[in-house]
Amino acid sequence: MAVPPSKISPIIIVGAGAFGLSTALHLAHAGYSNVTVVDYQPYDEIAYSTALGADAASADMNKVLRLSYGSEILYQRLAFDSLEYWNAWNEQISQSAPEQLPKGLKPTDKIWNNCGYLRMSLDEKLSEHEEATLLNLTAEGLRDTQYILGNQNDDARARSKGLTRKFDPMLRKARGKSLTGVFDSTAGFVEASKCCTWAMHLAKQAGVKFVLGHQGRMTSFLKKNGRTCGIMTADGQRHKADLVVLAAGAWTPSILPSLAPLLETTAGSVAYFQLPPQEQAPELWERFSPANFPVYAWGGWSKGAGLGGFPRTETGILKIGFRGTKYTNYETVVDEKGDEHRISVPKTAWWPRAATPQITKQAAVEIKDFVKENLPELADLGIAGCRNCWYTDSLDNNFVIDWVPDDAGLVICSGGSGHGFKFLPILGREVVKIIENPTQKNEYGKMWAWRTQTNGPRNGLEDGEGGSRVLSKQKMATKEDWKFSETAKL
Template identity: 65%
Template sequence: MVSTGLTKESPIIIVGAGVFGLSSALHLAKAGYKNITVFDKQPYADNAYSTTDGADAASADFNKVMRMSYGEEIEYQRLAFDGIKTWDAWNKEIQSSRPEDLPRGLKPSDLIWNNCGFLRMSIDGELSPIERATLANLTREGLRQTQFIIGDPEDEKRARSHFRSGEWEKKSDPFGRRRQGKKLVGVFDSTAGFVEASKACTWVMHLCRRSGVRFILSEKEGQVASFIKNKSGKTTGVRTASCTEYQAELVVLAAGGWTPSLFPAVSSLLETTAGSVVYFQLPPKDQAPDLWDKFSPDNFPVFAYGGWSKGHGIGGFPRTEDGIVKIGYRGTKYTNYEDVRDPTTGKTHRISVPKTRYWPQSYDPAITKQAVDAIKEVVKEAMPELTAIGITGCRNCWYIDSLDNGFLVDRVPNDDGMLICSGGSGHGFKFLPILGREVVKIIEDPTAKNTYGKLWQWRTKDASAKNGLEQGETGPRNWKRQIMATKEDWQFRESSKL
């Protein structure tokens, strides 16, 4: 018996099969809990989290950034490093598996974690205060040797002995700035890279099932419509879209961008926002071998062009195995306010909700002209090889942002039956192997909070919280006020301005 009254046999329901829900389920099972059920409205077992086959949560994606650089936030830095050992172990286990023993969507040759490196490039010629704080904290942890300041004589010398012949030149200057006589300032992080998100989710669902976790994944039976409460207001279960009721001693709400619409009481702490993504489909490999080589993870790093969410707000990845180069824009995190009826109280709230390719109804996705223009400007300057191809696809990736970009993992005040596990704020995926470890600690001992329990506890909105949530529906990020890009805008026929 743990201090919360839960036993290892207590029924636990997790709402959401994305990174927060999967990690929580896996670690609860590892901790010996035997009655765990994960609900989700999306049939992930059938579509293997593929965005082209109907998956539309933020956790379903080609790739996500794997970074240890967190400025002053050393707790996230440490947690990211803790997860690396498991990412490495998962790669080895997949590669040593027989094809028939792997779930749909995975094959033994897959690397779900690719240590291709991360170029954090400055566009103003200076290392930012966040960058300097990152280097200070990595030094403090004895990890300074993993970071290479471009242009620093000692680091450049060390890099040439660390990397394979020619690799440093390609990875540290993928945009050819030195060749063009342009200034190149930044840091190359040799510990970082990307994870293949959809494949990683598929793998962890497989591990969960192997550990006895039950999944209910369907539009009706898997979609949680409301929560069951007892007379004292404690959550005691869920009711699905099929009107079936399931009882639980604990409900973990880990629904990503759908969290506030399912539980509007959290909307003062969490807000659903969209990041904009475009794709460049390279020509077939035999027609463009130079492009495939240039953008290969062996030669091209993950990059932040002037800061992932600052400056241009542009970041990108090496090509996928299918030849897709993905570039994202987070300079503006868009909101989509709609009337939302609280499924428990019946009251109506104005809350930002996702508007994905498949939900609430299917539509041809479009992103804002602001995002397209910003991406095109960087591509013209840094990756002109892609201009002849033009943008070939786009996606709005609906995240869930918190007041301060920190996660929210805590019981709802005055309701011991529900724990919110959300607030990924666009940087949660890398913690897939390790997040659930801390969630279990918070579940088992909610009063004696450890470092992460304190960091992720329920908090109130105050004047110092400036992550856009203070703007609300009247702010400039409102989706309905934006000009949407057309497919004509995707082409590089005229100058676009930031």
């Protein structure tokens, strides 16, 4: 039976991404004084910068912060709770002196930007998911934060608040195209790498220790009578613990293969467009700034077409993502008993060997087709760079946060399913409750419990290695395919 650790018990968290950082921070705030986070990537040196090699999903220039969740009201409420923290973090950073901030942050940084979220439909009607979102927000007294495009009352409210410029940022109406959807004034984006850097800084201030780089690379669990009692790292060190929390993101299923029925590592595709220098194209920099351009979804991001993007960054980069196909990468993984498993694993610079940043030809075509229809001014620029962003999808898109069955020393904290980052400031609050109350779970603990599902949708996990999403079965895009020429065909 799982027994919660004492306040002085040694606790090890494997993974310094959003889930691991949040867990560490809230454990420290709850009075746990001996918490250590380990991770293979040297985040303290590179400030979670993808330009410097960081390639976990949590390390990114931006992530969507949305509070719209269809019928999933528990996530909606948790997202609104997190918003208070994001606002407070912005304030804390702005009030800090430069020398008080960690490497990679400055007082003028705004890690959470409330630029709004435009959710566009492809078929000139609102989806069932969109209708459910509006119903739930209305039930919570939040209908006035949503603006249905073309609704006279909503248009009037938007004009009074100066929001209408974000209703058609792609100028579809000017080009004679239809425009249907909802503008969400509560949402926007967070600068993910800077958010993680800030969260690590706060955790260190709260007494959390970090072991990063080669010394933080976990190689195996330590076991005693079948119970996890610590980890071994690549430098040969044995780190004993009364509790190990596995929060390794996309690497989680390959570290604990028994999770494979619940979790699958999948890649989303990302393309970057670099604007010309600001002095050469001031009108583009102004148009695509967060002040004028919202985060957007085209036909549904989490559900549907799987396309969406962001305003420009401070360096003039526009990021467009494609999750319409979630690619897998199956390799042989050997568990602690020596048994082999075929499991999808990340294909990045950190596992198990360096990989080139290629996206599939399918993803490149989908993104280019979207740009040609909606942002034709970017076509002449071409794609400047790309990335496969590796997530961990659960069988039902709910997180997996629970004690591992029959192991009183191990807790899983994973399954972000592409929507977990927004909860960075607050998720650990619920993780602590799950750790401290293994048999008396609240509504979040029940939703995220270790589970199986034999009937109904399984989020693609039933495809396995025989499915069509396997990366080795895809044609990969070359730099020639990044260009907007009609010669690049599937």
